Amino acid sequence: SAVISQKPSRDICQRGTSLTIQCQVDSQVTMMFWYRQQPGQSLTLIATANQGSEATYESGFVIDKFPISRPNLTFSTLTVSNMSPEDSSIYLCSVGQGQPTYFGSGTRLTVV
Amino acid sequence: KQEVTQIPAALSVPEGENLVLNCSFTDSAIYNLQWFRQDPGKGLTSLLLIQSSQREQTSGRLNASLDKSSGRSTLYIAASQPGDSATYLCAVIPYSGAGSYQLTFGKGTKLSVIP
Numbered sequence: 548s549a550v551i552s553q554k555p556s557r558d559i560c561q562r563g564t565s566l567t568i569q570c571q572v573d574s575q576v577t578m579m580f581w582y583r584q585q586p587g588q589s590l591t592l593i594a595t596a597n598q599g600s601e602a603t604y605e606s607g608f609v610i611d612k613f614p615i616s617r618p619n620l621t622f623s624t625l626t627v628s629n630m631s632p633e634d635s636s637i638y639l640c641s642v643g644q645g646q647p648t649y650f651g652s653g654t655r656l657t658v659v
Numbered sequence: 660k661q662e663v664t665q666i667p668a669a670l671s672v673p674e675g676e677n678l679v680l681n682c683s684f685t686d687s688a689i690y691n692l693q694w695f696r697q698d699p700g701k702g703l704t705s706l707l708l709i710q711s712s713q714r715e716q717t718s719g720r721l722n723a724s725l726d727k728s729s730g731r732s733t734l735y736i737a738a739s740q741p742g743d744s745a746t747y748l749c750a751v752i753p754y755s756g757a758g759s760y761q762l763t764f765g766k767g768t769k770l771s772v773i774p
């Protein structure tokens with residue numbers, strides 16, 4: 548199994564600012580994933596982050612809005628840039644090549 | 660495009676009842692299926708993983724089945740307890756053959772177990 552530490556657990560931010568979410572894994576992993584869960588909705592994949600390469604973004608998500616870093620095999624960050632109230636969501640990182648997939652505890656972001 | 664549907668969206672049962680949560684998916688070409696539990700405002704806890712070649716998996720009071728040909732999975736919870744109250748999410752990894760392990764989620768079933 549994998550243990551994932553994600554922080555911050557929650558934050559309230561002003562619109563127009565940026566927030567960086569950190570995800571630390573207790574073992575080396577090839578792939579890390581970032582998901583968004585909007586209020587009342589299920590999880591949607593934002594991007595896949597592999598160490599040493601650019602993140603791969605899903606349709607509807609762009610690097611300028613959600614830049615991702617993956618400096619090594621145990622760590623990744625997701626930045627939510629130029630925030631608006633529509634960015635209020637739970638953001639989660641996950642690891643695991645389906646055997647199974649493990650999730651961090653999530654970051655609850657509220658933009659005011 | 661794979662779509663995952665969970666029925667019902669919400670369920671309320673008295674403590675001690677056995678219950679079944681349903682999950683259906685549109686494309687049977689899946690790598691595996693996973694059931695998660697999510698407590699309010701929290702991350703996801705993995706409950707059961709069923710490989711595409713398997714029919715069911717069991718863990719304690721939980722039993723998950725998979726019928727790939729019909730695109731269905733069920734999560735059976737025996738002797739429900741108030742601590743089982745949470746949202747249960749079903750997710751599949753499509754078999755893309757390209758080494759992509761992203762999950763496609765249903766919207767979940769919100770379970771309330773009444774003492």
